[in-house]
Amino acid sequence: xxxxxxxxxxxxxxxxxxxxxxxxxxxxxxxxxxxxxxxxxxxxxxxxxxxxxxxxxxxxxxxxxxxxxxxxxxxxxxxxxxxxxxxxxxxxxxxxxxxxxxxxxxxxxxxxxxxxxxxxxxxxxxxxxxxxxxxxxxxxxxxxxxxxxxxxxxxxxxxxxxxxxxxxxxxxxxxxxxxxxxxxxxxxxxxxxxxxxxxxxxxxxxxxxxxxxxxxxxxxxxxxxxxxxxxxxxxxxxxxxxxxxxxxxxxxxxxxxxxxxxxxxxxxxxxxxxxxxxxxxxxxxxxxxxxxxxxxxxxxxxxxxxxxxxxxxxxxxxxxxxxxxxxxxxx
Ligand code: PBG
Numbered sequence: 552x553x554x555x556x557x558x559x560x561x562x563x564x565x566x567x568x569x570x571x572x573x574x575x576x577x578x579x580x581x582x583x584x585x586x587x588x589x590x591x592x593x594x595x596x597x598x599x600x601x602x603x604x605x606x607x608x609x610x611x612x613x614x615x616x617x618x619x620x621x622x623x624x625x626x627x628x629x630x631x632x633x634x635x636x637x638x639x640x641x642x643x644x645x646x647x648x649x650x651x652x653x654x655x656x657x658x659x660x661x662x663x664x665x666x667x668x669x670x671x672x673x674x675x676x677x678x679x680x681x682x683x684x685x686x687x688x689x690x691x692x693x694x695x696x697x698x699x700x701x702x703x704x705x706x707x708x709x710x711x712x713x714x715x716x717x718x719x720x721x722x723x724x725x726x727x728x729x730x731x732x733x734x735x736x737x738x739x740x741x742x743x744x745x746x747x748x749x750x751x752x753x754x755x756x757x758x759x760x761x762x763x764x765x766x767x768x769x770x771x772x773x774x775x776x777x778x779x780x781x782x783x784x785x786x787x788x789x790x791x792x793x794x795x796x797x798x799x800x801x802x803x804x805x806x807x808x809x810x811x812x813x814x815x816x817x818x819x820x821x822x823x824x825x826x827x828x829x830x831x832x833x834x835x836x837x838x839x840x841x842x843x844x845x846x847x848x849x850x851x852x853x854x855x856x857x858x859x860x861x862x863x864x865x866x867x868x869x870x871x872x873x874x875x876x877x878x879x880x881x882x
Contacts, residue, residue, distance in 0.1 A: 575864045577856070579625040579882045583670060583830070584875040587768060588614040588657040589634035602764035603839050604846065606873055608634060611653070615660045622665050624879045630670040630724060630871055631657050633677060634769055640680045642687075647678035648710040655718040662719035670751060671715040673725040673736070675707060682773040684727035684781060697776045705735040712736040716745040724751040724807070728781040733801035751830060752803035755791040755817055758782035761810045761836030768835065791817045792824060799827065808867075810834040812858055815865040822866025831867035833859065838873040856881070 562572045589608040592598055597607040597617075609617060618629055633653035635646040646652050654671050661669055676684045685704030687697050704727070712723040713736075723740075725732050733752050740748050758779045766772040783790060795806050806825060808818045809832035818831050841858065844850035855874050862870050 575860055577859055577863055577878075577882060579879065580627050581863065581867075581869050582626065582875055583628040583630050583869055583871040584618075584621060584626055585632060585871060585873060586614050586618060586629050586657075587632050587634060588653050590636045590639075590653045591634075600764070600768040602767045603835055603873065604842050605876065606768070606838070608768065611657050611660055614657055615664055618661055618665055618667060621875060621879065622667055625882070626667070626875060626879065628668040628670060628869070629661070630672055631661070631720075632672045632769060633657065635678055637770070640678055642680055644675035644678035644707055644711070647675050648707065648714045650714060650717070652714065655714055658715060658718040658720050668721050669719065670722040670724050671712075671720040673708060673712045673715060673723050674727050675704070675711065676727075676771040676773070677769050681775070682771055683776070684778065685729055699781055701729050701731070701781075704729050705732055708732050709735040709739040712750075713739050713743055713745070716740055716743075716748040720748065722749040722751045722804075724753060726753040726756060726809075728753065728756050728778075728783070730797075731801070733798050733803050737802040749804040750802065751805040751807060752798040753809055753832070754795045754798040754803065754806045755814075755821070756782050756807075756809045757785045757814065759785065759810050759813070759834070759836070761813065761834050761840075764835035764839045785813070788817060788820065792820060795821055795825060799825065803827070805830050805869075807832060810837060811862045811867070811870065812837050815861065818862065818865040818867055828868045829866060830869045830871060831862045831865075833862060833870055833872040833874070835873065841874075852877070 563569055587608045588611050592608055592610045594610045594612045597609045597613050600606045631654055635653050639646045658669055674684050676682055683699050686700045690698035715723050806821055806827045807830040808814050811831035811833045822829055841854050
């Protein structure tokens with residue numbers, strides 16, 4: 552049947568009709584809020600991240616207080632990022648797996664004082680003096696510059712994940728993109744009795760310019776070279792499927808695509824190809840871009856909900872997003 556028998560505008564006649572016809576809805580249970588806990592920040596003096604207006608680095612106590620406030624409004628999940636004192640950073644990322652590390656202490660307190668599902672970002676780049684996500688050495692290959700060592704890094708990444716699990720993390724989320732890290736983490740967790748700690752692999756993480764505001768927030772930009780030898784080439788979609796397949800074989804409990812908006816085709820493909828819960832990371836640059844547009848008056852606040860909805864519509868079951876404070880009262 553075609554026009555005039557069929558009229559698509561019937562579905563859009565008024566707000567009530569549109570509401571019941573809506574195919575995709577954003578729920579508070581879908582959202583994961585990133586929390587930045589910083590060792591050098593004092594209680595009562597949260598520091599606004601210049602490149603991400605409305606987002607703050609908190610002391611441990613304030614981080615937990617803010618998490619409680621969001622929890623009281625319905626939030627279920629947070630992902631914790633740690634920012635250690637710069638003078639503690641070293642070549643082997645010691646503060647990443649210290650029992651008294653910033654993430655470990657924050658997680659313990661969150662566990663004591665909230666019922667949130669706690670995810671931790673497992674990476675070495677905020678903790679290494681050189682800012683890379685693994686151990687490094689000067690490369691023999693002139694074209695490669697610094698070499699980021701894969702196999703040597705696994706032990707440190709797994710140790711970090713274990714120390715997060717010991718502190719009480721429900722889910723550890725490795726974001727380093729080394730090969731073999733999921734099985735290294737799974738093995739070490741299981742050996743230590745943490746067989747119920749879940750792994751949320753950043754399975755498909757692209758070498759993206761949309762992380763720029765995060766690197767300012769977490770002070771984790773590499774001092775030399777870039778991350779292109781471990782994070783994926785933005786041009787590749789089939790390779791993304793292989794990355795996901797390998798993580799599944801190694802035992803990940805979730806798949807993730809990061810960033811989200813420029814990679815919705817990948818989100819859709821992974822949703823169709825696999826049956827694992829799928830997470831999309833609406834990264835710092837995606838946040839800052841809209842916030843800047845809204846502040847300038849070029850965009851309206853509605854652009855936030857529209858972009859989050861598009862990520863869900865593409866197939867994400869969960870979305871990590873900095874926009875939680877802006878939208879939590881609207882869900
Ligand atoms: C660390 C890490 C990054 C992000 C999450 N974990 C940055 C990077 O790879 O440089 C990005 C988060 C964001 O941009 O919101 N490996």
